Amino acid sequence: MGSLPTLSLEKSAPITPRTGLRAPSVSGVPGCVPQSLTPGLLHSRSGINAAGKTLRKSVSINSFPQPPRSEGRISLPPSPLSNGASSIRKLKTPNSPNYTFASPIPNLANGAGEGKPNARPGQRSSDGLISVPSPAQSRSSSAQDSYSTSATQYDDIGDLGPKSGHGTSTESGTSKRLSKNDKTDGKGNVIVSVRVRPDSTGQDSKTESEWMVDSRKFLVAYRGKEGGNYFYDNVFSTNDNNSKVYDHSAKRLVRRVMEGYHGTVFAYGMTGTGKTFSMQGTASSPGVIPLAITDIFSYIRETPSREFLLRVSYLEIYNERIHDLLSMPTGGGVGGNVPQEEIKLREDSKRGVYASPLKEEIVQSPTQLLRVIARGDQARRTASTQFNSRSSRSHAVVQIIVESRERIPGTAVGCENKRGGLLPGGVRVSTLSLIDLAGSEKAAETKERRTEGSHINKSLLTLGTVIAKLSDSKDKDPKQAEKDGKHLPYRDSKLTRLLQGALSGDSLVSILCTIQIGSVGSGAVANTHTSETINTLKFASRAKNNIVSHAKRAEEALGAGGDGGARVLLERYRMEILELRGQLEAQAKNKSEKTEEEGRERDVEEELAREREAEHRHEEQMLEMQLARTALKERIDHLNRLILSSKSTGVNSGGSYSALGMHPRSSMVSIRSVATTAGGTSGGSRPLLERTSSAASTSSTIGRRASGQRLSGSAATDVSPTEDDDSVGEFGDGIASMQSQNKALQADLADKNRYIATLEKRLLQARRASSSRTSVALGSCKGIMVGEDHSVSTVIREKDAEIAELRARLDDKDRMLAALRSAARSRDNADRVDSRSSFRTSQMLEPPSSPPAMALPPTPASSGGVKSPGLASGKRKSNTGFPRTRTKSVDEMSRMLDEMIQDRVESGQLVRGNRGSVRVAPSELKPEPVAAAAEPITLLEPLQRSPPIINEPAPVSMEA
Ligand SMILES: Nc1ncnc2c1ncn2[C@@H]1O[C@H](COP(=O)(O)OP(=O)(O)OP(=O)(O)O)[C@@H](O)[C@H]1O
Numbered sequence: 001m002g003s004l005p006t007l008s009l010e011k012s013a014p015i016t017p018r019t020g021l022r023a024p025s026v027s028g029v030p031g032c033v034p035q036s037l038t039p040g041l042l043h044s045r046s047g048i049n050a051a052g053k054t055l056r057k058s059v060s061i062n063s064f065p066q067p068p069r070s071e072g073r074i075s076l077p078p079s080p081l082s083n084g085a086s087s088i089r090k091l092k093t094p095n096s097p098n099y100t101f102a103s104p105i106p107n108l109a110n111g112a113g114e115g116k117p118n119a120r121p122g123q124r125s126s127d128g129l130i131s132v133p134s135p136a137q138s139r140s141s142s143a144q145d146s147y148s149t150s151a152t153q154y155d156d157i158g159d160l161g162p163k164s165g166h167g168t169s170t171e172s173g174t175s176k177r178l179s180k181n182d183k184t185d186g187k188g189n190v191i192v193s194v195r196v197r198p199d200s201t202g203q204d205s206k207t208e209s210e211w212m213v214d215s216r217k218f219l220v221a222y223r224g225k226e227g228g229n230y231f232y233d234n235v236f237s238t239n240d241n242n243s244k245v246y247d248h249s250a251k252r253l254v255r256r257v258m259e260g261y262h263g264t265v266f267a268y269g270m271t272g273t274g275k276t277f278s279m280q281g282t283a284s285s286p287g288v289i290p291l292a293i294t295d296i297f298s299y300i301r302e303t304p305s306r307e308f309l310l311r312v313s314y315l316e317i318y319n320e321r322i323h324d325l326l327s328m329p330t331g332g333g334v335g336g337n338v339p340q341e342e343i344k345l346r347e348d349s350k351r352g353v354y355a356s357p358l359k360e361e362i363v364q365s366p367t368q369l370l371r372v373i374a375r376g377d378q379a380r381r382t383a384s385t386q387f388n389s390r391s392s393r394s395h396a397v398v399q400i401i402v403e404s405r406e407r408i409p410g411t412a413v414g415c416e417n418k419r420g421g422l423l424p425g426g427v428r429v430s431t432l433s434l435i436d437l438a439g440s441e442k443a444a445e446t447k448e449r450r451t452e453g454s455h456i457n458k459s460l461l462t463l464g465t466v467i468a469k470l471s472d473s474k475d476k477d478p479k480q481a482e483k484d485g486k487h488l489p490y491r492d493s494k495l496t497r498l499l500q501g502a503l504s505g506d507s508l509v510s511i512l513c514t515i516q517i518g519s520v521g522s523g524a525v526a527n528t529h530t531s532e533t534i535n536t537l538k539f540a541s542r543a544k545n546n547i548v549s550h551a552k553r554a555e556e557a558l559g560a561g562g563d564g565g566a567r568v569l570l571e572r573y574r575m576e577i578l579e580l581r582g583q584l585e586a587q588a589k590n591k592s593e594k595t596e597e598e599g600r601e602r603d604v605e606e607e608l609a610r611e612r613e614a615e616h617r618h619e620e621q622m623l624e625m626q627l628a629r630t631a632l633k634e635r636i637d638h639l640n641r642l643i644l645s646s647k648s649t650g651v652n653s654g655g656s657y658s659a660l661g662m663h664p665r666s667s668m669v670s671i672r673s674v675a676t677t678a679g680g681t682s683g684g685s686r687p688l689l690e691r692t693s694s695a696a697s698t699s700s701t702i703g704r705r706a707s708g709q710r711l712s713g714s715a716a717t718d719v720s721p722t723e724d725d726d727s728v729g730e731f732g733d734g735i736a737s738m739q740s741q742n743k744a745l746q747a748d749l750a751d752k753n754r755y756i757a758t759l760e761k762r763l764l765q766a767r768r769a770s771s772s773r774t775s776v777a778l779g780s781c782k783g784i785m786v787g788e789d790h791s792v793s794t795v796i797r798e799k800d801a802e803i804a805e806l807r808a809r810l811d812d813k814d815r816m817l818a819a820l821r822s823a824a825r826s827r828d829n830a831d832r833v834d835s836r837s838s839f840r841t842s843q844m845l846e847p848p849s850s851p852p853a854m855a856l857p858p859t860p861a862s863s864g865g866v867k868s869p870g871l872a873s874g875k876r877k878s879n880t881g882f883p884r885t886r887t888k889s890v891d892e893m894s895r896m897l898d899e900m901i902q903d904r905v906e907s908g909q910l911v912r913g914n915r916g917s918v919r920v921a922p923s924e925l926k927p928e929p930v931a932a933a934a935e936p937i938t939l940l941e942p943l944q945r946s947p948p949i950i951n952e953p954a955p956v957s958m959e960a
Contacts, residue, residue, distance in 0.1 A: 189508045189509065189549030189550075189551050190508075190509045190510075190511070190543070190544060190547045190548070190549050191233045191234070191249055191253070191509065191510040191511070192232045192233050192234075192510075192511045192513070192540050192541075192543050192544035193232055193233055193234035193235070193236060193245070193248065193249040193510070193511070193512050193513070194220055194230070194232050194234070194235050194236070194512075194513045194514075194515060194536075194537065194540055195235075195236040195240070195245055195274060195278060195512060195513070195514050195515070196213050196220070196235075196236065196237055196238050196514075196515055196516070196517060197238065197273050197274040197277075197514055197515065197516040198238035199238075199516070199517075210222060210223045210224040210227070210530075211223070211517045213235060213237050213238075213517070214235065215234075215235045215236060215237045215240065217231070217235075218231050218232050218233065218234060218235045219231055219235060220232070220235055220515075220537060222534060222537075224530065226534060230537045230540070230541055232513075232540060232541075232544060233249075233544070234248045234249055236248075241285055242277075242278060242281040242282075242285045242286060242287045242288070242291070243285070243286075243291065245278055245287075245288070245512065246287070246288045246291040246292070249265070249288070249510050249512055250265050250288050250291075250292060250510050250512075251291075251295060253265060253432075253508050253510050254292045254295050254296060254299075254432060255295065255299060256508055256551075257296075257400075257402060257430050257431070257432040257508070258295075258296060258299040258300075258303075258402060258404070258430075259430075259553065260404070260428045260430050260553040260554045261430055261507070261508050261551050261552070261553055261554065262430055262431050262432075262433075262501065262502070262506055262507035262508065262551060262554065263430070263431075263432045263433070263507055263508040263509075263510070263551075264432075264433040264435065264499065264502035264507045264508070264509050264510070265279075265288060265292075265432075265433070265434050265435065265509075265510040265511075265512065266433075266434075266435035266436070266437055266499070266510075266511060266512070267279050267288075267435070267436050267437060267511075267512045267513075267514060268437050268460075268463075268511060268512070268513050268514070268536065268539060268540070269437075269439060269440075269513050269514030269515060269536050270439050270440055270441070270514075270515070270516070270529070270532040270533065270536060271391050271438075271439025271440065271441045272391065272439060272516070273439065273514035273515055273516045273536075274514040274516070275392070275436055275437060275439060275512075275514050276392055276436050278512055278514060279434060279435075279436040279512075280377070280436070288434060288512070289373060289398060289434050290366075290370060292400075292432065292434065293366050293369050293370060293373075293400075294366055296310070296366075296369075296400065296402070296432075297365070297366045304407070305406060305407055306404045306405060306406055306407055307404065307405055307407045308402060308403065308404045309362065309402075309403040309404075309573070310362065310363050310364070310369065310400060310401070310402060310403075311360040311361065311362050311363070311400070311401040311403075312326075312360065312361055312363055312369055312372050312373070312398065312399065312400050312401070313326065313355075313358045313359060313360045313361075313398075313399045313401075314326050314372070314373060314375075314376030314396070314397070314398050314399075315343065315355055315358060315396075315397050315399075316376075316379075316380055316381065316394040316395060316396045316397070317394055317395040317397070317459065317494045317495055317498070318381050318393065318394035318395075318452075318455075319394075319451060319452060319455045320455050320458075320459070320493065320494055321342075321343075321494075322343040322344070322345070322355050322494060323343065323379075323394075324343055324355075324357075324358055324359050325375075325376030325377075325379045325380060325396070326359045326361060326372065326375065326376055327359045328379040341357060343355050343356065343357065343358060344356060345494065345497050345498060352500070352501035352506060353497055353498060353500050353501055355498070360401065369400070373398055376396070376398070377396075380392065380394060380396055381393040381394050391438075391439060391441075392436060392438050392439065393438055393452045393456070394438055395435065395436070395437045395438050395456075395459065395495050396435065396436045397433060397434075397435050397498065398433070398434040398435075399431055399432070399433050399434075400431070400432045400434070401429060401430075401431050402429070402430050402431070402432065403427050403428070403429050404427070404428050404430075405426065405427045405428065405556075426556035427556060428553070428554050428555070428556045429554055430554045431507075433502065433507075435499075437460065437495070438452075438456040438460075439456070440453075440456060440457055440460050440532065441453050441456070441457070458493060459493035459494065459495040459496070460495075462489055462492040462493040462495065462496045463493070463495055463496050463499070464539055464542070465489055465492075466488050466489060466490060466496050466503055467503065467539070467542050467543050467546050467547060468542055468546065469487075469488050469489075469546075470488070470503065470546035470547055470548070488504075490503070490504075503547060505547075505548055505549045505550040505551065506549075506550075506551060507549060507551050508549060508551045509543075509547055509549055511540060511543050511544075513536050513537070513539065513540040514536070515533040515536050515537065516529065516533065517530075517533055620769070621766070621792065621795065624762065624766045625795060627762070628759065628762065628763065628766075628799060628802075631755070631759055632759070632802055632806070635752070635755060635756075635759075635806070638748075638752075639752075639809060639813065741820075741824065742820075742821060742824060745817055745820065749813070749814070749817065752810065752813075753810075756803070756806060756807075756810070759803070759806075760803060763796070763799045763803070766796075766799075767796050
């Protein structure tokens with residue numbers, strides 16, 4: 001109209017954020033019976049209808065107050081709702097002969113026919129529903145009070161209930177039905193509904209008498225100035241609740257969106273007429289958005305043959321700027337915004353026009369989706385206006401993007417075929433846009449409201465203009481018309497730009513226009529209200545007439561490539577899942593291989609360690625055995641020498657004196673070997689060495705010839721066995737030699753005991769170590785150490801046997817030693833007797849001039865009967881420092897002894913050997929003393945490893 005009325009506006013309250021779904025400010029609507037229009041009652045009643053009562057819906061056009069002129073008033077842009085009248089044909093007034101209020105609707109005043117008019121096929125029942133059975137596939141919504149009756153039809157839907165007879169007509173007085181071409185020209189894809197909001201005051205109003213709302217005829221009629229009949233796809237009376245509105249205007253569209261079509265539902269109307277109430281509803285009466293969400297998830301549940309992925313975005317266009325409501329802090333409101341990256345509208349050949357960058361949240365449940373939307377509602381701008389204390393000051397657009405893909409039977413996530421991870425058919429993407437437009441308003445008090453109103457009105461005006469121009473190109477493809485130079489001003493506002501796809505035919509469209517025809521206050525306000533209502537009705541009519549939708553099912557995007565494909569999250573996620581699964585499998589494979597390799601390495605290392613340990617143990621055992629064997633061998637040699645020495649003592653003594661020269665040497669050898677063998681393990685090494693020197697000194701004491709040579713260093717060991725044979729006792733001092741011999745033997749005995757103790761100790765240690773290792777080995781590695789354990793135990797047994805044997809030999813030696821001591825004592829006694837007699841004899845006889853050759857050992861020094869220099873000169877000096885007088889008497893005694901021996905040889909009592917040795921003649925042998933010594937020799941026979949020293953077969957003879 002171009003002029004704005006001067007209105008007495010309420011003071012605008014500051015803009016506050018919404019709190020989600022709002023409770024209705026008007027109660028008493030549910031439960032009301034549908035209005036019915038009875039001509040007789042048109043002028044009698046108004047306001048909210050009560051149960052069982054009819055409503056007056058029209059008043060006399062003459063009583064309607066004229067709107068005030070607006071000259072010189074606020075220069076807000078003209079309301080688009082009042083600006084499009086010129087572009088459409090004028091409605092006929094109620095005076096038109098075709099317009100009648102005398103509809104064949106039964107009088108419901110008596111209640112007889114309440115809700116049950118004489119329904120004819122194809123006509124609505126009293127509640128406004130078409131009496132057509134629901135199609136078989138029609139699903140009942142899970143929302144309360146949902147209906148299963150189809151509300152409209154779409155171009156490719158042959159199975160939906162026919163409703164084509166109830167279209168729209170703006171021809172006054174003519175209930176023009178949709179032509180049969182509606183189905184083919186795409187009009188069936190556009191649903192236009194009008195909802196009448198109940199009067200908030202409940203007061204009678206003259207304006208109501210001028211209106212007639214017949215939901216059964218889909219008619220809104222105005223009898224005032226510029227009056228006419230308006231037919232739509234749906235007309236919802238004040239009694240119709242949100243559920244019914246949804247079922248008839250959006251339910252089918254939502255289903256089609258789930259099947260792959262794009263769908264747009266938007267609410268249009270003057271401020272405060274119930275757009276937000278219809279779109280959002282309340283907790284007790286959910287609106288289009290929550291009911292659509294419920295149906296979306298119901299559809300997903302009922303369609304196991306496909307898999308779905310849902311994303312949601314929420315934006316608002318406020319003052320011609322796009323804001324992302326999901327990225328804004330809740331409760332921000334105007335002035336409380338944090339700076340956002342500017343969101344621009346872009347166009348894509350596959351996506352059409354879209355806002356970017358825009359946050360999209362993936363949702364998996366109705367509750368989650370509702371929470372996301374409620375969060376966006378919190379951030380949406382609202383303010384108090386003249387007609388609405390919580391007026392939406394922006395256009396709000398909820399977009400639910402539905403991705404779906406056919407699911408191959410038997411394949412769940414993770415069981416995809418290996419053919420590149422793609423399933424036949426690809427992914428289908430469709431979008432459901434649910435738009436709550438800001439309400440147009442005529443004037444505003446504050447500058448802020450005026451600015452908002454200016455932008456709101458401008459965008460709504462552009463929307464009206466676009467729709468009006470669509471009429472001119474409705475016989476053409478809108479895109480083709482665009483090419484032909486038919487300019488459609490989509491770009492003149494963000495709203496029309498965003499709705500371009502829907503308006504140009506790519507989408508199924510459902511437009512819900514809200515009006516209020518009740519009392520709205522003063523006459524001026526009422527006039528404005530009526531004007532806006534008429535403009536809304538005209539907008540709805542134009543939309544129904546002009547928008548032609550050629551919506552087609554969205555193509556399925558194959559793969560993740562391309563512009564469209566890149567946006568298909570379902571496919572991207574699938575590819576990502578496949579990729580991640582591949583990585584996981586590769587990692588698991590690597591891990592298992594690594595584990596196996598580590599296990600193998602560990603096994604090899606353990607095996608090596610075991611081998612090393614076994615080798616080490618074996619070496620230790622070998623070393624111990626070697627040591628023990630060496631010690632035993634040397635000990636055995638030593639014992640053998642001792643035995644032989646004792647034997648040779650008996651043999652070489654010739655019944656007189658033992659050849660003690662053997663003892664020092666044997667002792668030295670054995671002691672040295674023991675010391676060497678025992679090494680550091682024996683604490684007795686020092687005493688043994690000391691013993692060596694003492695033995696040497698003892699030897700030197702009793703040594704007769706060149707004892708310095710014999711006792712010096714290794715010379716002792718250089719003495720050949722031949723020499724031993726002839727090394728008879730050369731000392732005349734039998735007492736000293738026997739004592740020395742006894743001492744040496746005792747020392748040897750002590751050494752022997754010590755050595756055996758050491759051996760036992762070592763064997764014990766070896767046994768312990770072996771047993772502990774064996775037990776460990778058996779515990780950790782059964783069966784592996786059995787052989788070793790067996791060998792170790794064998795060794796231990798052998799050692800035990802050797803020890804037992806050694807002990808037996810030791811006992812033998814002890815016995816032999818006792819026998820020797822006994823023999824020595826007997827000999828001492830005999831020697832003392834002989835010495836005394838010899839001394840007496842020497843006093844009576846002249847000593848011989850030459851030493852007896854027979855008694856000398858066949859040493860190099862004495863071989864050939866040559867006297868030693870010492871002996872010859874009579875100046876031999878003992879190494880041990882014996883007094884010369886003593887040496888001399890010994891010499892004399894020896895000489896005498898030699899003479900005596902010579903005498904006995906001559907008398908046949910003694911027999912001289914080939915090499916100068918003497919022995920008792922067989923006839924003179926006395927068997928008893930030999931037994932003690934002979935037995936050990938026999939016992940020790942197995943130990944003799946060196947050849948016997950005794951060359952002569954003569955038995956051992958020891959004088960008692
Ligand atoms: N059909 C209805 N039944 C009951 N109450 C209604 C109905 N329609 C709207 N109302 C109430 O009217 C008031 C205004 O409604 P609503 O905010 O939905 O209007 P609007 O068209 O969205 O206004 P605006 O454009 O200013 O945002 C709310 O309190 C709402 O509860």
